[in-house]
Amino acid sequence: MIQKSIFFSEILGFIKVFLLLHVLFYMERKEPILFKVYPNLKNKVPWISLLTNIPTPIDRLTALEEKFELKGGEIYIKRDDKDHNIYGGNKLRKFEFIFGDAVKKKKKGMASIGGIGTNHGLACAIVTKDLGLKCHLFLFPQPLTWHVQCSLLLYDHFGAKLHLSKGFLGLTLKSLLFQITHPKYYLMLPGGTPLFGLGTSLGTVGFINAFFELNDQIKKNEVPKPDVIFVAGGSTGTAAGLMAGCKLLGLEIKFMIVAVGADFIANVSTIIKNANKAIKYLREFDSTIPDVNVTEDDFELIEGFLGSEYGIKTIRSQDAVDTTNQLEGKKRDFKLETTYTGKVMAALFNYLEKEDNKSKKVMFWNTYNSNDLASYLKETHFNWKKLPKKFHKFYENTHFQCWEVKNCPEKDRDKCHAYLNHEYRCWLVNKCSREKRNDCKAFKDLSNIIKLEDA
Numbered sequence: 001m002i003q004k005s006i007f008f009s010e011i012l013g014f015i016k017v018f019l020l021l022h023v024l025f026y027m028e029r030k031e032p033i034l035f036k037v038y039p040n041l042k043n044k045v046p047w048i049s050l051l052t053n054i055p056t057p058i059d060r061l062t063a064l065e066e067k068f069e070l071k072g073g074e075i076y077i078k079r080d081d082k083d084h085n086i087y088g089g090n091k092l093r094k095f096e097f098i099f100g101d102a103v104k105k106k107k108k109g110m111a112s113i114g115g116i117g118t119n120h121g122l123a124c125a126i127v128t129k130d131l132g133l134k135c136h137l138f139l140f141p142q143p144l145t146w147h148v149q150c151s152l153l154l155y156d157h158f159g160a161k162l163h164l165s166k167g168f169l170g171l172t173l174k175s176l177l178f179q180i181t182h183p184k185y186y187l188m189l190p191g192g193t194p195l196f197g198l199g200t201s202l203g204t205v206g207f208i209n210a211f212f213e214l215n216d217q218i219k220k221n222e223v224p225k226p227d228v229i230f231v232a233g234g235s236t237g238t239a240a241g242l243m244a245g246c247k248l249l250g251l252e253i254k255f256m257i258v259a260v261g262a263d264f265i266a267n268v269s270t271i272i273k274n275a276n277k278a279i280k281y282l283r284e285f286d287s288t289i290p291d292v293n294v295t296e297d298d299f300e301l302i303e304g305f306l307g308s309e310y311g312i313k314t315i316r317s318q319d320a321v322d323t324t325n326q327l328e329g330k331k332r333d334f335k336l337e338t339t340y341t342g343k344v345m346a347a348l349f350n351y352l353e354k355e356d357n358k359s360k361k362v363m364f365w366n367t368y369n370s371n372d373l374a375s376y377l378k379e380t381h382f383n384w385k386k387l388p389k390k391f392h393k394f395y396e397n398t399h400f401q402c403w404e405v406k407n408c409p410e411k412d413r414d415k416c417h418a419y420l421n422h423e424y425r426c427w428l429v430n431k432c433s434r435e436k437r438n439d440c441k442a443f444k445d446l447s448n449i450i451k452l453e454d455a
């Protein structure tokens, strides 16, 4: 009997050690690779663990390679869309460092700024809720889409308090005033990136770390070194961080940064400043980090895909979204959208049409979440009247969905393919082909509501 209990306690002890080692191994694995390369940074640069699935995988987009009849060229996608179990995309890579700072400073909440469809704001609402912090979002109008309508409902669902202003400037002042009167809140600038040289580089550091992750994958032969990387340039922190990481590691890769935001932010000089500010920040803690600078020669800022303003849907972006989703997204479980990733993909399509580029190894850095948020959206019951009154105008008389366009009776809505799914476009639900969509009544009805710009 005694022997038996000794046996069991030994087994129990063994299991405990095993579990502890497993947890330690897992924590170690998730620690930024940047800290492993430069251990001096470890206790100096703030960081908390948020990403659940890193390193993010890299897929080869063979159907697109065929479509563009590449001659030796290859197309890869970096799947940051899956870097977190609830909300993937580029935000949480930045947040590991920015929230690390907020937690270290014992802040009780985050305040952030963005358009009414801000993905940054949604990520902020989700992460603050998870960490038991509060979230205030200062929002400015952008072209109204189904994505915007869903986002507003989701911010509220995840507990964020919403504030609306007419323009970007008024909003910035309002949020600054909020910070002065609420010092226990941490103010994140739009996209978590320095603005006009002010603000923390910690978000950019998240993408220096992301490039170190890619470098590791290249070294392990999981992917060949790309000749070019296509990425969105909004607040520019993502692109600036990737380029800074690439420069620190001395790899030769050309960055194609597709401008998706206003040019007073997404411009050559801001990108260079943000990249070099982040390198300088890290060098303050470790002087062995190379004293290098990102220059104009490291990238091309691709303009002409934005449309007339931030957030507008353009024909080329929508077509790139539809083509990619159809050829690759469905089988690999990712989706693009029209504000950021669709514009980047449209620029990549344009690049691959040129004969000289058909032999290039190209990487598309996916910055948009691809986890399904429909279950959260269903929990909101689409009850927009719950939002602060100022936001009601974004719902009254504006119907984006098939079931609304077609006037489906409320009781049948959830049988509709399009219910709570904005990417499933009306004409697809109605089985109209893309080529003949102009003859399709559903497409006409929808395009009367959603402005598709010829850009």
Ligand SMILES: Cc1ncc(COP(=O)(O)O)c(C=O)c1O
Pocket (backbone or CB within 6 Å): 089, 090, 119, 120, 190, 191, 193, 232, 233, 234, 235, 236, 237, 238, 239, 340, 341, 367, 368, 369
């Ligand atoms: C999906 C997506 N991609 C790209 C970006 C742009 O990233 P950045 O602001 O770092 O340039 C954003 C910013 O909000 C985004 O939501």
